[in-house]
Amino acid sequence: MVAVQGTFDELGTPLAEVTFVVFDLETTGGSAADNAITEIGAVKVRAGEILGDFGTLVDPGGPIPPFISVLTGITDAMVMAAPKIGEVLPAFLEFIRGAVLVAHNAPFDMGFLKAACAAHGYPPPANPVVDTADLARRLLSRDEVPNCKLSTLARVFRSSTEPCHRALADARATTDVLHALIERVGSFDVHTLEELKGFVRAPTPEQRRKRHLADGVPARPGVYVFEDERGEALYVGKSTNLRNRVRSYFTASETRPRVREMVGIAERVRTIVCATALEAEVRELRLIAAAKPRYNRRSRFPEKAVWLKLTTEVFPRLSIVREVKDDGAAYLGPFGSGRAAEDARAALHEAVPLRRCNDRLSPRRPTPACALHELGRCGAPCEGRETPEAYSEHVRAARAAMETDVRPVAAAVQTRIDRLSAELRYEEAAAERDRLAAFVRAAARMQRLVSLTRLPEFVAASPTFDGGWDIHVVRHGRLAAAGTMPRGAHPVPFVDALVATAETVVPGPGPTPAATAEETECVLRWLDTPGVRLVRLDEGWSQPVHGAERLRARIERAYASPGPRSPREGRPLR
Known part of the structure; x- marks a missing residue:
């Protein structure tokens, strides 16, 4: 074996030489698609020394919701004379050039920053990003902190600045938290930027220890259920390839803190193989509604609609x-x-x-x-x-x-x-x-739901990659049967057999008489996919001529548009 001397570049960038820009944004709401930035605050640091800061209010171009004003203290009067984001953005992008971006719950702030760049013709920032919330979850146990909120971490690490939902103050508090976390991560032999990013992405010991739970999982479409030692469902999911999806929970690609916590509790993975991807999606919804697994956030309580x-x-x-x-x-x-x-x-x-x-x-x-x-x-x-x-x-x-x-x-x-x-x-x-x-x-x-749920029965099919057909029987908006017809098979006897063995559906009252609205919407999305063909339909399928769908499309375009969003700037609903 020939020894090769490595270069200094291969050693990585020491953390003491990295320039960090710790930033925070205040906004009018939680979604970058529907809300705007009201304040930017940022602190540039290297080797523990503050090199500069950046702070400005931003005119969001519309009214600030009252509850946001109560939370942040930022009012319409305060931003009336402030520059708009298009005027602030070039200076901020210059401020962060060449630096590693740091934020607490970085996906939120980066989402708004990327949306602003897209709306004003700038490419999204290519800077590396460090999330102090993710880093804290890897380094701190529940015995040390009850949660990883910025206010909690600032108090634990005795930050000189108290977070108060103002951008620059929160950025300064996050800077103190970052320095404290970097001190801790050194005990894990993390001394370079590359090692820091790898440390956050690395699978936890629980993930590595539970990899055997994925053994024997079939490479078929279906539903998987993580269960604890008592057999209680912790998390339900679906996939077109169960083996690949379940294995991903035990690798570095799974970074969601709640899911990592769930993997540490899980003792087995139960799988339910389904004939088609649509059947898997529907069974997932039904299982979540029935078992209400505590690590699923969506679809657990359809009865609360x-x-x-x-x-x-x-x-x-x-x-x-x-x-x-x-x-x-x-x-x-x-x-x-x-x-x-x-x-x-x-x-x-x-x-x-x-x-x-x-x-x-x-x-x-x-x-x-x-x-x-x-x-x-x-x-x-x-x-x-x-x-x-x-x-x-x-x-x-x-x-x-x-x-x-x-x-x-x-x-x-x-x-x-x-x-x-x-x-x-x-x-x-x-x-x-x-x-x-x-x-x-x-x-x-x-x-849209009623147009489907009033049909007593219909059969539809979509082509598969191997030349066969996925066939589904739907009754009153409920998936009653699913099957895959192999290539070359005669369709009539296959469809007849599938219909004969389909679930008997007795409709109840209301617009969704036999299934939840989510299940019927799954069927509708599948029907909209390219290549789907109606095989049997006993009655006409239609929607009202003057129904809401056309106006809804205009409304969604108006809300999604980066242009005028308030009545004083235009009339987007016309």
């Missing part, structure tokens, strides 16, 4: 409920939160003068009218000023808006938006816009 109900009283009203009953009422939803349902109800009330009180009314027992009658927003059926026959016209209009035609609601809300904008009441106009968006999104979703 809320609906907007047009009641069946003598004088019906709009009520927010959690249960769909077989009572002849009209339902709109499901909504992910009560706030979204409230917004949709407000939009519908803008177009249709339904009563807003919760009392049970009777033509025989009149009660005094409220102020809404004086404002012209209600016909006062409580006081006998509106007969049940006259009121039923409002009920028919509301039901039509929910089920077939959203144009009256869109027109009424847009009229109010225009009036508020003309009066310079921009925040109120933006709130009306958001209410219309909530109504249209819910109506579009429900109309």
Whole structure:
């Protein structure tokens, strides 16, 4: 064997020679797609010495939500004279040039930074990134810290700056946390930038120790369930290749802290092989809803969805409920939160003068009218000023808006938006816009679901890579059977057999009578994939001509656009 002397470059960059820029962003919300930056703070350090800092407020181009102002202390008045992000971005990109970026929960800040760069024609920063939250999770145990929030770490490491949700102060606190973590990581023989990045990515001892759990997992599509020593489901997932997916949990590619924690608890992995990828996706949803594994965050509580109900009283009203009953009422939803349902109800009330009180009314027992009658927003059926026959016209209009035609609601809300904008009441106009968006999104979703769930049965197929076909039987929006027909097989007997052995589905009430909305949406996404063909369809499949889907597409484009987002800068819903 010939010995070869390595170069200094192969040794890596000592941490003492690395220039770090520790930065923090304050924003108007949690999603970079729908929100904007309000403040940037950054500290440049090398070898423990501060080389400079960068701090500025940023005009987000729209109102700051009140709860954000309460959290950060940044108000609309403070950012009114501040530069916009397009003016600040070049200077900040120059400040971070050649440095390693550091942030606490870096994906959040990097997401907003990349979105700003994309919106103004700059390439995304190529700087290496260190996440102090990830580093803290690797270095600190639960005995030392209850969590890895910045405020907690700053207190534990006795930072000279207290985090307060202001960008520069939080960046300075994160700098102190970074230095403390670098001191700790030295005990793991981590002395270079390359070793630091590898240390964060390396699998944990628990991951290495549990690799045997992936032995014997088949390379087939299906569902996998991580279970603890008592057989309780910890986490449920799906994959088109179970073997590769389960193995990935025990490698450096799995960096999610919660999942790494779950792997340390797991004692076995149970797999359920499925005929098709769609069957695997549906079975995953059903298992999560049934077992409610504590390490799954999504789809655990479909029963907590809320609906907007047009009641069946003598004088019906709009009520927010959690249960769909077989009572002849009209339902709109499901909504992910009560706030979204409230917004949709407000939009519908803008177009249709339904009563807003919760009392049970009777033509025989009149009660005094409220102020809404004086404002012209209600016909006062409580006081006998509106007969049940006259009121039923409002009920028919509301039901039509929910089920077939959203144009009256869109027109009424847009009229109010225009009036508020003309009066310079921009925040109120933006709130009306958001209410219309909530109504249209819910109506579009429900109309799309109903178009499928009202079909007693249909059969569809999609081509496989080996020349066969994935075939599915769907009844009232519920996946009833799945199978893969090999290449060259005759389709008729195969489809007949699959239909004959499919699950019997008895529909219940409401827009989703046989499955959760998520399951039916899985089927709809599969039907939209290229190459899918309808094999059998007993009834017509259609959506309302004046339904919400077309308006929903315009609304989503308006919200996703990097351009004007508030009524004072334009009218994006037109």
